[in-house]
Amino acid sequence: MALRRWMLASIVAVFVAVAVGGITRLTESGLSITEWKPVSGALPPSGDAAWALELEKFRQIPQASATHAGITMAQFKWIYWWEWFHRNVARTVGLVFAIPWLMFMVQRRIPRSLQLRLTALPLLTLGQGALGWYMVKSGLVERISVSAYRLTAHLGLALGILAVAVWTYSELRERSAEERSEPVRTSRQWRLALVSTATLLGVTVLSGGFVAGLRGGKIFNEFPLMGGQVVPPGYATLTPWWSNAFENPAAAQFHHRLLALTVTAFVLTLAWRARQAALPQAVRRAVMAFGAVITVQLVVGITTLLLAVPVPLGVLHQFTGVLALTAALIATQRAQV
Known part of the structure; x- marks a missing residue:
């Protein structure tokens, strides 16, 4: 069933996003990009001047002089690429939820009983992106790390999205003849x-x-x-x-x-x-x-x-x-x- 395959793809996408988010956190990479550009941010810096500007922006935040004191360009690129990859994985997750949803809605292939629930998924994913930036902002001015409250909220919303997808996937499974009888x-x-x-x-x-x-x-x-x-x-x-x-x-x-x-x-x-x-x-x-x-x-x-x-x-x-x-x-x- 197409809806079930969509839910499975969504579950896999969330798993990947959670894993990459974990790597980003554990490598202290999450604050390396100090701006939120939902569209243009999908492209990395091009050229030495652009990289130098990104490094200079990073050096203005407290974490740069604490956790990453004395960071070199090569070291900065390492953490920058992880956060850039994390954000693009998040963008991809949004597309995995939004594009099939739009297609299925136009084709009227989503049962009425599931329309509200499945419409919530792309909206929650959009909210997850905004919440992710809200989390990052907490570590850019006075702190050397993000707020634990906001980090946990970011994780919680990801788990909520996953829960909806997993529950729906399980509901849509085809029961075997043995189970039906x-x-x-x-x-x-x-x-x-x-x-x-x-x-x-x-x-x-x-x-x-x-x-x-x-x-x-x-x-x-x-x-x-x-x-x-x-x-x-x-x-x-x-x-x-x-x-x-x-x-x-x-x-x-x-x-x-x-x-x-x-x-x-x-x-x-x-x-x-x-x-x-x-x-x-x-x-x-x-x-x-x-x-x-x-x-x-x-x-x-x-x-x-x-x-x-x-x-x-x-x-x-x-x-x-x-x-x-x-x-x-x-x-x-x-x-x-």
């Missing part, structure tokens, strides 16, 4: 358990946004304790108390760990119980796949932490986190049938 239906308890677990996983992934924004993965590179304690030193040093969760790197990492361990325990419990539970085969397979992905995610997360977030593992951790959320959404959607 299967009398077993998912119980209300299982549906509630999967919705709750998927929601908790979403919160966990977003908490990782604050860890990333605060550079929280660079401290307490040990497991399972933090600084030799269960609750890390410096956990509640900020006032008001609630700001620690969003502005204190130690607290952000502690919360992310706690949430990750909790959601992993929930998912593995569901996977264990699904083996013998009265569930449709499609739901059982989806829950088991969810359990496998969350296990990989936990192992990758702990390894990434112990090694102080090397770029390849940091990107892999972000990628598998999004993959786990995708598995959660598919399992939850299939349980609704």
Whole structure:
């Protein structure tokens, strides 16, 4: 089905954008382009004079004299190309959502029940671009990095776009004859358990946004304790108390760990119980796949932490986190049938 292929292409596009965004963040490349030019910015600088101007603009922001002190032209080009590539991937994602949507709407191939939802996708992608620039702006004047709040909001909107695409893709799948004839239906308890677990996983992934924004993965590179304690030193040093969760790197990492361990325990419990539970085969397979992905995610997360977030593992951790959320959404959607 054409709509399903479109959703699959959209899911792949979001995955690529998230992975490239992770590389851009981990290589400290995100502030290398100090202007937002949605159309003309698709072209890179041409000639030595243009490159010199871009470097001069970059040297005016606080990060240039801190994180990138003494940067050379060759080093600047390296980080510039990553951010340029990130922005063009984002533009491509927008086209992947917008062009098929326009074509399907003109051809009246989108069912009425899906029109509002699928119309939201290109609009949300446009909003994601604006939110990305709003995030970048936070690191251009007084800060040497972007706001953790805005970074997490940028990640959250990407996950929201992905959720709509994944849910729709799962809804549009063609059910096999075996599934259509299967009398077993998912119980209300299982549906509630999967919705709750998927929601908790979403919160966990977003908490990782604050860890990333605060550079929280660079401290307490040990497991399972933090600084030799269960609750890390410096956990509640900020006032008001609630700001620690969003502005204190130690607290952000502690919360992310706690949430990750909790959601992993929930998912593995569901996977264990699904083996013998009265569930449709499609739901059982989806829950088991969810359990496998969350296990990989936990192992990758702990390894990434112990090694102080090397770029390849940091990107892999972000990628598998999004993959786990995708598995959660598919399992939850299939349980609704």
